[in-house]
Amino acid sequence: MSDVIRALIDALGPERVLTDALVSVRNTADAASLPPLRPAALVRPESTAEVATCLRICNTLHQPVVIQGGMTGLAGGAHPQPGEIALSLERMVGIEEIDTQSGTLTALAGTTLAAIQDAAAEAGFLYGVDLGARGTCTIGGNVATNAGGNQVLRYGMTRRNVLGLEVVLADGRVLRSLNKMLKNNAGYDWPQAIIGSEGTLGVITRVVVSLHPRPTGIQSALLAVGSVADAVSLLRRFDALLPGRLLVFEAMWREYMTVTVERAGLTRPFPGDPDLTILIEAAMGEDGSSGADAFAETLGLLLDEGLVTDAVVAQSQADRQRFWAYREANYAFGRLLPKGAHFDVSIPLARMGEAVARLRAEVAARWPSAIPIVFGHLADSNLHIGIYTPDFDAAMGRAINKSVYAIVADTHGSVSAEHGIGTLKRPYLPLSRSETEIAVMQAIKHTLDPHAILNRGRVLPDPA
Numbered sequence: 268m269s270d271v272i273r274a275l276i277d278a279l280g281p282e283r284v285l286t287d288a289l290v291s292v293r294n295t296a297d298a299a300s301l302p303p304l305r306p307a308a309l310v311r312p313e314s315t316a317e318v319a320t321c322l323r324i325c326n327t328l329h330q331p332v333v334i335q336g337g338m339t340g341l342a343g344g345a346h347p348q349p350g351e352i353a354l355s356l357e358r359m360v361g362i363e364e365i366d367t368q369s370g371t372l373t374a375l376a377g378t379t380l381a382a383i384q385d386a387a388a389e390a391g392f393l394y395g396v397d398l399g400a401r402g403t404c405t406i407g408g409n410v411a412t413n414a415g416g417n418q419v420l421r422y423g424m425t426r427r428n429v430l431g432l433e434v435v436l437a438d439g440r441v442l443r444s445l446n447k448m449l450k451n452n453a454g455y456d457w458p459q460a461i462i463g464s465e466g467t468l469g470v471i472t473r474v475v476v477s478l479h480p481r482p483t484g485i486q487s488a489l490l491a492v493g494s495v496a497d498a499v500s501l502l503r504r505f506d507a508l509l510p511g512r513l514l515v516f517e518a519m520w521r522e523y524m525t526v527t528v529e530r531a532g533l534t535r536p537f538p539g540d541p542d543l544t545i546l547i548e549a550a551m552g553e554d555g556s557s558g559a560d561a562f563a564e565t566l567g568l569l570l571d572e573g574l575v576t577d578a579v580v581a582q583s584q585a586d587r588q589r590f591w592a593y594r595e596a597n598y599a600f601g602r603l604l605p606k607g608a609h610f611d612v613s614i615p616l617a618r619m620g621e622a623v624a625r626l627r628a629e630v631a632a633r634w635p636s637a638i639p640i641v642f643g644h645l646a647d648s649n650l651h652i653g654i655y656t657p658d659f660d661a662a663m664g665r666a667i668n669k670s671v672y673a674i675v676a677d678t679h680g681s682v683s684a685e686h687g688i689g690t691l692k693r694p695y696l697p698l699s700r701s702e703t704e705i706a707v708m709q710a711i712k713h714t715l716d717p718h719a720i721l722n723r724g725r726v727l728p729d730p731a
């Protein structure tokens with residue numbers, strides 16, 4: 268047993284520090300599909316003080332630590348690297364307070380997103396972040412990755428929903444600002460620097476989020492649209508005609524819809540085969556049928572204007588769930604399609620049509636057996652891309668990466684829209700960030716974690 272593991276057991280007790288076969292399989296791999304690796308030890312603290320004790324020991328002995336939340340991350344950030352100790356927030360779970368006056372919720376970092384959504388709903392509020400991994404991902408992981416999801420258009424990414432944080436720094440110091448106020452300009456807004464830092468700057472232990480009124484009168488529709496240009500005009504027109512009502516504007520390209528019909532067994536929503544299918548949702552308020560009428564009339568106008576070529580409007584909650592089944596069908600694509608390469612990128616809306624056309628052309632020319640799948644949060648400029656082919660191998664994966672990231676760079680997009688950089692995207696960070704930006708990131712990292720014990724090699728290269 269190493270000195271560091273012995274010191275951790277002495278300080279925290281054997282029930283908090285597990286090794287060998289006692290480490291659960293769950294802690295050996297995140298959702299990035301990398302080969303599982305058992306960490307040197309798994310530490311499961313129950314309090315901020317125990318997190319601080321763990322980090323103080325690891326910092327003194329220069330022991331690298333990987334921080335683990337719900338393990339749903341897709342960039343390899345929580346995936347153990349050889350020799351690392353895993354620090355899991357799985358025992359730091361619970362909603363500590365809902366302040367209905369301030370409209371805030373305070374929770375321990377290991378609390379799942381679903382538990383936060385449910386607690387907010389029970390108190391008559393909405394928490395504005397929602398994503399498919401809601402039942403497993405944690406609020407700490409969401410903050411660390413600045414998670415996005417399905418409602419960014421209306422409520423912003425996690426960053427916009429966080430008011431306060433408690434964070435343990437690499438040397439064990441506790442940095443705390445459990446701020447509940449919308450305005451607080453007293454010096455640097457350090458929590459914003461922690462949000463999205465993917466566990467490289469500190470361990471998030473507590474989070475204060477802001478809550479919103481629950482949207483009412485939600486109307487949903489699937490729309491057939493001929494091009495990205497029409498989809499963007501539709502987005503702007505809808506927002507102008509019904510200001511502030513839009514909640515969701517999700518796009519699925521033709522190849523994606525074909526897979527949902529031919530392989531996932533869903534029925535084709537329209538008789539035609541439009542280039543894009545848009546899932547749109549709007550909160551039309553308490554006015555009952557008049558809200559539904561206004562929604563349908565607006566879509567009618569957009570049909571007359573030619574921005575929409577066909578539309579189906581949900582008449583029931585079952586219809587709404589049926590519409591979401593198209594958007595969420597991608598979670599089964601890994602099972603339904605051959606192997607492939609996956610991307611989470613941003614492309615400026617003005618260049619998105621050009622980017623998808625170039626992607627399709629390059630795939631057809633270079634990998635004719637491949638299916639290019641494109642879908643995502645169009646209103647946020649965020650595309651998820653998958654290139655699937657039975658001929659897939661590592662060399663082809665590298666060539667596809669090069670091709671997709673070249674399109675992203677040429678259209679001034681971002682190599683990561685919402686999943687973060689982790690280890691998988693680290694080689695591509697310079698395509699989206701200048702040398703000076705990366706140097707500033709390294710300087711912040713070095714100041715807060717001089718021995719680079721926290722999530723070493725994630726986001727930034729290992730300094731050693």
Ligand SMILES: Cc1cc2nc3c(=O)[nH]c(=O)nc-3n(C[C@H](O)[C@H](O)[C@H](O)COP(=O)(O)OP(=O)(O)OC[C@H]3O[C@@H](n4cnc5c(N)ncnc54)[C@H](O)[C@@H]3O)c2cc1C
Nearest residue numbers: 336337338339340344399405407408409411415416466471
């Ligand atoms: C089905 C599915 C759907 C998804 N949909 C979306 C989506 O729509 N939008 C989106 O943004 N993401 C999505 N994701 C990705 C993932 O759910 C998010 O990145 C999520 O925020 C990760 O949370 P987690 O608790 O699972 O974190 P983990 O996977 O455990 O960790 C992610 C990163 O955060 C760090 N970290 C975790 N907890 C802490 C902490 N307390 N303090 C400091 N660092 C920490 C880890 O070290 C790692 O670098 C999806 C994933 C899946 C599997």
